[in-house]
Amino acid sequence: MTFRFLSGFGAYWMLLGKVFSRPEKPVIYYRQTMKELVSLGLRSIGIVTIISFFMGAVITLQTAYNTENPIYPTYLIGLGARDSIILEFSSTIVALILAGKVGSNIASEIGTMRVTEQIDALELMGVNSASYIILPKVVATLIFNPFLTLISIITGIVGGWLVGTTAGVITSPEYIYGIQYAFIPYYITYSLIKTLFFAFIITTVSSYQGYIVEGGSLEVGRASTKAVVYSSVFILLVNVILTQLLLS
Amino acid sequence: MIRVENIGKSLGGREVLKDVSAVFEPGKTNLIIGKSGSGKTVFLKCIVGLFEIDSGAIWYGDVLFNELNFHARKEIRKEMGMLFQGSALFDSMTVEENVRFPLDMFTTMNYEEKLERVNFCLKRVNITDSNRLLPSELSGGMKKRVAIARAIALKPRYLFCDEPNSGLDPKTSIVIDELIREITAELNMTTIVNTHDMNSVMENGEKIIFIEEGEKCWEGNKNQILQSDCKLLNEFVFANALAKQLKESAR
Numbered sequence: 188m189t190f191r192f193l194s195g196f197g198a199y200w201m202l203l204g205k206v207f208s209r210p211e212k213p214v215i216y217y218r219q220t221m222k223e224l225v226s227l228g229l230r231s232i233g234i235v236t237i238i239s240f241f242m243g244a245v246i247t248l249q250t251a252y253n254t255e256n257p258i259y260p261t262y263l264i265g266l267g268a269r270d271s272i273i274l275e276f277s278s279t280i281v282a283l284i285l286a287g288k289v290g291s292n293i294a295s296e297i298g299t300m301r302v303t304e305q306i307d308a309l310e311l312m313g314v315n316s317a318s319y320i321i322l323p324k325v326v327a328t329l330i331f332n333p334f335l336t337l338i339s340i341i342t343g344i345v346g347g348w349l350v351g352t353t354a355g356v357i358t359s360p361e362y363i364y365g366i367q368y369a370f371i372p373y374y375i376t377y378s379l380i381k382t383l384f385f386a387f388i389i390t391t392v393s394s395y396q397g398y399i400v401e402g403g404s405l406e407v408g409r410a411s412t413k414a415v416v417y418s419s420v421f422i423l424l425v426n427v428i429l430t431q432l433l434l435s
Numbered sequence: 436m437i438r439v440e441n442i443g444k445s446l447g448g449r450e451v452l453k454d455v456s457a458v459f460e461p462g463k464t465n466l467i468i469g470k471s472g473s474g475k476t477v478f479l480k481c482i483v484g485l486f487e488i489d490s491g492a493i494w495y496g497d498v499l500f501n502e503l504n505f506h507a508r509k510e511i512r513k514e515m516g517m518l519f520q521g522s523a524l525f526d527s528m529t530v531e532e533n534v535r536f537p538l539d540m541f542t543t544m545n546y547e548e549k550l551e552r553v554n555f556c557l558k559r560v561n562i563t564d565s566n567r568l569l570p571s572e573l574s575g576g577m578k579k580r581v582a583i584a585r586a587i588a589l590k591p592r593y594l595f596c597d598e599p600n601s602g603l604d605p606k607t608s609i610v611i612d613e614l615i616r617e618i619t620a621e622l623n624m625t626t627i628v629n630t631h632d633m634n635s636v637m638e639n640g641e642k643i644i645f646i647e648e649g650e651k652c653w654e655g656n657k658n659q660i661l662q663s664d665c666k667l668l669n670e671f672v673f674a675n676a677l678a679k680q681l682k683e684s685a686r
């Protein structure tokens with residue numbers, strides 16, 4: 188068990204070594220990256236927006252109901268919602284959701300390429316298959332996921348405002364005062380740094396799971412489940428480490 | 436010319452290839468025959484380097500291929516074309532993009548030149564007006580032909596075909612056999628074809644190697660195959676009724 192994990196870990200790093208070698212034809216890599224920006228980035232905006240809106244709303248409501256104490260000024264609800272969204276929700280929770288969506292997508296795509304011998308076909312031509320398939324995905328998510336995080340922060344805060352004021356737990360001026368009160372810009376940086384790490388974890392772990400598939404469609408399905416599970420676990424693990432490193 | 440010397444390969448703890456040696460000459464269609472599971476695909480994948488061999492040597496001309504690293508192999512790889520058992524077309528690319536892929540990757544041709552070469556190759560395998568289709572929109576036989584077009588796009592010196600006519604009707608299968616034979620002669624390629632189809636053996640068998648349980652049991656050409664006294668080969672060749680009748684009447 189431990190041995191399997193360690194040898195898998197070694198194989199993962201070796202694959203990364205292959206991925207980050209010099210591209211043969213930069214033009215083609217550029218074109219692939221553009222494609223991946225659309226399929227991994229643009230196509231994730233919808234789900235990120237919807238989820239962030241509702242989570243922002245729920246966070247605001249819960250903060251409100253947990254601080255029904257006359258000593259606390261109401262605008263603190265806005266502040267609390269803002270910080271939860273920026274610090275944890277828009278980076279970590281969104282990353283977990285993307286691990287489900289993007290991760291399984293990547294693993295099944297690459298796994299299918301493996302079992303249908305498309306990867307062998309690339310290797311046979313003399314193409315570095317790992318780099319050709321995986322590098323554009325990594326680059327695309329590193330570029331695009333920070334935007335997803337920003338989108339998530341904005342829609343989350345808007346969702347909190349809309350639902351909070353509609354439900355009557357906070358007035359609009361109080362919420363707006365709250366989200367500006369004692370704002371620490373570094374939190375955004377912190378959130379974006381985490382996003383970069385998480386994006387890297389999602390794409391590389393899922394790609395690895397797809398790349399090493401052996402067998403048929405059943406194994407591809409398993410690889411895609413594993414991709415989600417492992418990416419999520421590593422995201423949570425790295426989240427703890429990064430939080431300690433960046434906020435202490 | 437490709438020469439393999441005493442190669443051995445184990446997979447999953449089982450010896451799949453045992454001490455196989457053979458010489459494959461250019462301009463000829465070399466056939467590897469054997470029943471399902473005998474090790475044909477593994478043999479071919481060893482020759483092209485998709486599997487690393489455990490023992491023995493593989494020579495391309497006078498280059499010892501199996502000792503080369505990934506980068507050194509690349510030069511020889513560019514001269515290889517391969518048709519995989521399941522076609523292995525890139526399913527996110529159209530027919531045209533599939534055939535153009537090796538040209539995009541390894542040539543400095545401009546778009547018009549590439550397109551011309553793509554259309555030439557597609558026409559060579561009798562595929563027309565399908566440039567914009569995706570592999571999922573093609574029939575099995577068309578996929579194989581597009582895969583052949585992709586394999587010959589760079590005018591390879593070595594062509595490898597893994598069961599080019601499995602799952603095809605007899606007529607399409609003959610068309611593909613002829614195609615492979617013609618292209619081989621045209622470009623003076625060294626062609627190695629895996630098959631268990633006796634039709635193509637009798638059609639294309641200029642040089643035949645028979646593999647059973649990972650061992651080479653017999654070597655010869657199509658004229659010798661019917662007279663062979665190798666028992667395992669006879670069992671394989673005369674497995675179908677028609678062939679048996681032929682043998683009876685030849686006596």
Ligand SMILES: Nc1ncnc2c1ncn2[C@@H]1O[C@H](COP(=O)(O)OP(=O)(O)OP(=O)(O)O)[C@@H](O)[C@H]1O
Binds near residue numbers: 469473474476477
């Ligand atoms: N990746 C692998 N891991 C373990 N064993 C394998 C692997 N690939 C092939 N084998 C085994 O090697 C043997 C030979 O397989 P191979 O695919 O070469 O057969 P084949 O002659 O090509 O058969 P077919 O005509 O059905 O394609 C089989 O017993 C198979 O189980």
Ligand SMILES: [Mg+2]
Binds near residue numbers: 475476520597
């Ligand atoms: Mg086979």
